[in-house]
Amino acid sequence: MRVLQVCAEIFPLLKTGGLADVAGALPPALAAAGVDCRVLLPGFSAILAGLTDPVAVGELPPRAGVPGARLLYGHLPAVGVNAYVVDAPALYQREGGPYADARQQPFGDNHLRFARLGWAVADLALGADSWWRPELVHAHDWHAGLAPACLKATQAPAASVFTIHNLAYQGAFAPHHFGDLALPQHFFDVHGVEAHGALNFMKAGLYYADRITTVSPSYAGEIQGPEQGMGLDGLLRTRGAVLHGILNGVDPAVWNPSADPLIAHPYDARKLIGKTRNKAALQQTLGLEQKPDAPLFVVISRLTEQKGLHLVLHAVPRLVERGAQFALLGSGDAGMEAAFRDLASCWPAAVAVRLGYDEAFAHQLVAGGDVIMVPSRFEPCGLTQLYGLKYGTLPLVRRVGGLADTVTDTSLENLDDGSATGFVFQDFHEDAMDVAIRRALALYRRKTDWKTVQRHAMARRHDWDVAAQAYAGVYRAALGR
Structure with a gap:
């Protein structure tokens, strides 16, 4: 089975969020499952820098307002996968990030x-590379959402699967841009790429793909309702028979506390002393008081309302009053950034804040923390809580999306049967989260029970080989096999 994965970013070369982690981990897992998998990426500087022995496959012709480009082929040794790269410097070689400029303004020609x-x-799919042609295209998120539409428009001989990583980001553009895309005129319709009067790349993927997946079973159900359907729930209900929820995995080559080169003290579930030492090292690095018995709550997140960070802002003073510590790594909303900085200045011995993103420091936070907080309003899958489980840093999450699918609350019955792995609350409100925080603090005081739950959490398997087998099944269904 020849499969082309299409995405805008890939770990460790270019990452703005969890999409890159998935894009970097899934192709090798598919290859291990017997799938002949290659990736297609835009020619961002970081991608080109990671491409070894590139050769020009050919020229990609311009289409209406879409400029032509060179198609390169090579190997991405950092990922372990062969890749095609669209080399178009005028489109992709820019100051700023992959989607927005240095002022965080989306590029005006993203369409x-x-x-x-x-x-x-x-x-x-039509044979641009005479040596290899995909049977199936797997497009990820809105950046690749036009791929299924282009396949249908050209009647190219390839099936398609489209994965929703976060329905909130849809790639919506003014309707007059449709004429730039070279798609047939009748594609701009409610039965096509139009949504609420706009050109919508996410809608294109959802409407034209042969199969749709998203990154957890719970989220697959939630997005078929108006609360989390983001205006596309009607279409998703219509396509419910071909919509599948497949949980993301954790790449053990990147996230493994027993062999993580980014942490000072490796450890495993049998010997947790290394985790204690990582906590002490983290407290020292952050300038926090060296208190081994103070529970350390950590957050690694974009600072947005969706992630529930306003709940965390409300909770931090109470955490400090109760003898806990708090550390955050993230960036986003300017007001939230300032508010977290203010908290750190008020309690420098108990609260530490680092703005921005640092992959190595993220590993150190997960390894050194006691509780990792993911109180999201909605969460398609979430990877942070999976890293927490892997490292024995117990997740405190809201019961939604992939968080609900991966974390089991420390209720008495779950503690009794050994299934408890974290702290779960239901209502998106600070009082509901505070109950879960109190539950975490109470368990932390019971050291034997705490270590038991840590070991249960670390024993949970969220492997990419399981996800790869599930995706291979979806591919076979899309191909009619």
């Missing part, structure tokens, strides 16, 4: 930049 990616898919 063209990612339409170029979609048309490259169709060109490959």
Whole structure:
């Protein structure tokens, strides 16, 4: 089975969020499952820098307002996968991030930049590389959402699967941009790429793909309702028979406390002394008081309302009053950044804040923390809580999406049967989260029970080989096999 994965970012070369982690881990897992898998990526500087022995496969023709480009092929040794890269410097070689400029303003031609990616898919399916042609295209999130539409428009001989990583980000553009895309005119319709009067790349993927997946079973159900359907729930209900929820995995080559080169003291579930030492090292690094018995709550997140960070802001003073400590790594909303900085200045011995993103420091936070907080309003899958489970840093989460699918609350009955792995609350409100925090603090005081739950959490398996087998089944269904 020849499968082309299409995405805008890939770990460890380029990462803005969990999409990159999935894009970097899934292709090797598929290869291990017997799938002939390659990836297609935009020619961002970080991607080109990681491509070894690139050769020019050919020229990708311009289409209406979409510029032409060179198609390169090579190997990404950091990922362990062969890749096609769309080399179009005018589109992808820019100051700022992959989607927005240095002031965090989306690039005004994003519709063209990612339409170029979609048309490259169709060109490959039509034989742009005479040595390899995909049977199936797996497109990830709105950046690749036009790929299934381009396949349908050209009647290219390839099936398609589209994965929703976060329905909140849809790639919506003004309707007059549709004429730039070279799609048939009748594609701009409610039965097509139009949604609420706008050109919508996410809608294109959802409407034209042969199969749809998202990153947890619970989220697959939630997005079919108006609360989390983000205006596309009607279409998702219509396509419910081909919508599948597949949990993300954890790449053991990147996240493994017994062999993590980014932490000072490796450890495993049998010997947790290394975790204690990581906590002491983290407290020293952050300038927190060296108190081994103070429970350390950590957050690694984009600072947005969706992630429930306003709940965390409300909770931090109470945590400090109760003898706990708090550390955050993240960036986003300017007001939230300032509010967290203010908390750190008020309690420098108990609260530490680092703005931005640092992969090595994220590992150190997970290894040194006691509780990792993910109180999201909605969460398609979430990877942070999976890292917490792997490292014995017990997740405190809201019962929603993939968080509900992966964390089991420390209720008495779950403690009794050995299934408890964290702290779960239901209502998106600070009082509900405070009850879960109190439960965490109470368990922390019971050291034997705490270590038992840690070991249960670390024993949970969220492996990519399980996810890869599930995706292979979806591919076979899309191909009619």
